Amino acid sequence: MIKDKQVRHRLFRFWKKIGPGLVTGASDDDPSGIATYSQAGAAYGLSTLWTALLAFPLMASIQQMCARIGLVTKQGLTGTLKKHYHPTVLYIMLIFSMPAIVLNIGADIAGMGAVGNLIFPSIDAGFFSVFFTILLLIVIIYLPYIKIASILKYLCIVMLVYLMVPFLYHQDLNQIMKATFIPKITWDKDFIATIVAILGTTLSPYLFFWQASVEVEEMRTVKQHVMVDKKLIGEMKNDVDLGIAFSGLVMYFIILTSGTVLYQNHQHVIVNVEDAAMALKPLAGDMAALLFSIGVIGTGLIAIPVLSGSLSYIFTETFGWKQGLDKKFHEAKGFYVIIALSLLVGLGMNYLGISPIKALILTAILYGLTAPVLIALILHISNNKKILGQFVNTRMSNLFGFMALTIMTLAAGALLWLEFAS
Numbered sequence: 001m002i003k004d005k006q007v008r009h010r011l012f013r014f015w016k017k018i019g020p021g022l023v024t025g026a027s028d029d030d031p032s033g034i035a036t037y038s039q040a041g042a043a044y045g046l047s048t049l050w051t052a053l054l055a056f057p058l059m060a061s062i063q064q065m066c067a068r069i070g071l072v073t074k075q076g077l078t079g080t081l082k083k084h085y086h087p088t089v090l091y092i093m094l095i096f097s098m099p100a101i102v103l104n105i106g107a108d109i110a111g112m113g114a115v116g117n118l119i120f121p122s123i124d125a126g127f128f129s130v131f132f133t134i135l136l137l138i139v140i141i142y143l144p145y146i147k148i149a150s151i152l153k154y155l156c157i158v159m160l161v162y163l164m165v166p167f168l169y170h171q172d173l174n175q176i177m178k179a180t181f182i183p184k185i186t187w188d189k190d191f192i193a194t195i196v197a198i199l200g201t202t203l204s205p206y207l208f209f210w211q212a213s214v215e216v217e218e219m220r221t222v223k224q225h226v227m228v229d230k231k232l233i234g235e236m237k238n239d240v241d242l243g244i245a246f247s248g249l250v251m252y253f254i255i256l257t258s259g260t261v262l263y264q265n266h267q268h269v270i271v272n273v274e275d276a277a278m279a280l281k282p283l284a285g286d287m288a289a290l291l292f293s294i295g296v297i298g299t300g301l302i303a304i305p306v307l308s309g310s311l312s313y314i315f316t317e318t319f320g321w322k323q324g325l326d327k328k329f330h331e332a333k334g335f336y337v338i339i340a341l342s343l344l345v346g347l348g349m350n351y352l353g354i355s356p357i358k359a360l361i362l363t364a365i366l367y368g369l370t371a372p373v374l375i376a377l378i379l380h381i382s383n384n385k386k387i388l389g390q391f392v393n394t395r396m397s398n399l400f401g402f403m404a405l406t407i408m409t410l411a412a413g414a415l416l417w418l419e420f421a422s
Helices: 002-017 020-027 031-044 051-075 075-084 086-119 125-143 145-163 173-180 189-201 203-220 230-265 273-284 286-319 333-348 356-382 385-391 395-421
Strands: none
Touching: 002 230, 020 051, 020 086, 020 145, 020 189, 020 203, 020 230, 020 286, 031 075, 031 189, 031 230, 031 273, 031 286, 031 356, 051 075, 051 145, 051 173, 051 189, 051 203, 051 230, 051 286, 051 356, 075 086, 075 203, 075 286, 075 356, 086 203, 086 286, 086 333, 086 356, 125 145, 125 333, 145 203, 145 230, 145 286, 173 356, 189 356, 189 395, 203 286, 203 333, 203 356, 230 273, 230 286, 273 286, 286 333, 356 385
8 A cells, every 4th residue: 555655656756747848749749740650651561660769869869958948048949049149040940930830730720620520420620620729729828837738748648549559450570670670761752752751740840949948938837946957957858858759659659550550451642640540440440540530639739739839939039029828818918819820820721722731741841941950050059158058968969969960951952852853
C-alpha cells in the first residue's frame, strides 16, 4: 500500500514537471503530419521508418536551444531577433511564416472535420470543422494559460492510440527492426520528395517560435520565483527530450501502420487523413479506423492552438504589442484577435475552394525554405555569450544543431530542385 502511494506520488511529481516540451512535441504530429507519414508508409512500406530515429536528436537539439533562449532572455525568439538582428530578418520571417501557418491551420481543420464525418457519417464534415474551430476559440480566449497547458497535456494521452493500431494487424518484427536501424534510400524524385516532406513536417519553424515564447509564458505564470540555473536548464532538457521522443514514437507508429496495413494490401496512394482512416477500415477492422480517427482529432486540438499561438507571438513581438495566453482578452486584444483571425481564415479555406492538399504543398515549400535560415539564426544566438551568457551551446548541442542545419539546407535544395525540375 505504501509502495503504491510512493509510485503514485512520483508519477504525479513527474507529470507536474512536464511542461511545454511535451505539448510542443505532440503538436508536431498534427493532422497534416499524420497525412505525410501515412503517405510515406503507404507508398514505400517500411522504407522510411529510420527517419524517426534520425529526426529525434536533430529536433531535440533545436527545440532545446529555442527553450533556452526563452528562459534566459525572458522573451520569445521573435523578440530576441528584433533586439539583436537587422529588422529585415524579422520581416522576412514574418512574411514567410504567416501564410505557411494559416495554410497549416486550414489543412488541420479540414482533416479534423473529415474524420469527424467518418465517425458520424450522418453529420456533415463542414459542421465538425466549424464546431472544432469555435471550441478552440472559446478555450484559447477564455481560459487562462495554466488551464490551457493542462488541457493540452492531457490531450497528449489521446495520441497513445497510435501505438495500439499496428497491433490490430499481423506484424513481422524482423522486417520492422531491419527497416528501423538500416536506412534504405531509393534515388528517385518521388522518394526524395517524401523524405523532404517528412523532415519539413518534423522540423517545422512554427515550433521554434512557440517553444521559446511558451517557456517565457511558463516562467511568468507557473515558475514565477524560480531562478534560471543549471537545474532548471536540465529540467527543460528532460521536458523537451520527452516531448520530442513522444512525437517521434507517434510518427514511427503511424508509418508502421500504413507501411504494413496499407502498403502490403496495395493501397499506395493516401492523399489525406480521411483516406488513411477509410483504407484501414476494411483491412485492419473498424477499431483501427476509429482509433486512427480519434487520434487525428486529438492531435488537431493540440496542434491548432500551438500554430495560432506561435503566429500571434511572432506578430505581437514584432510590433511590440501586449501578448500572452496568461492575459485576459481586454489586456491583449491584438494577441487574441490574431489567433481568432488565423483560425477563421483557416476555416474559410474550406469554403473558398482551396484544396487542403495544395495548402500542404505550399506549407511544405514555405517551411522548407525558412527552416534552414531560422536554424542558422538559432545556432548563432545560442553561441552568443552576450545573449545567453553561461548558457551557450555545448559541443554536443552544436554537433546536432549543425547536422540539422546541413540536412535541412540539403532538403530545401532538393525541394527547390523537385519543384522546378519537373
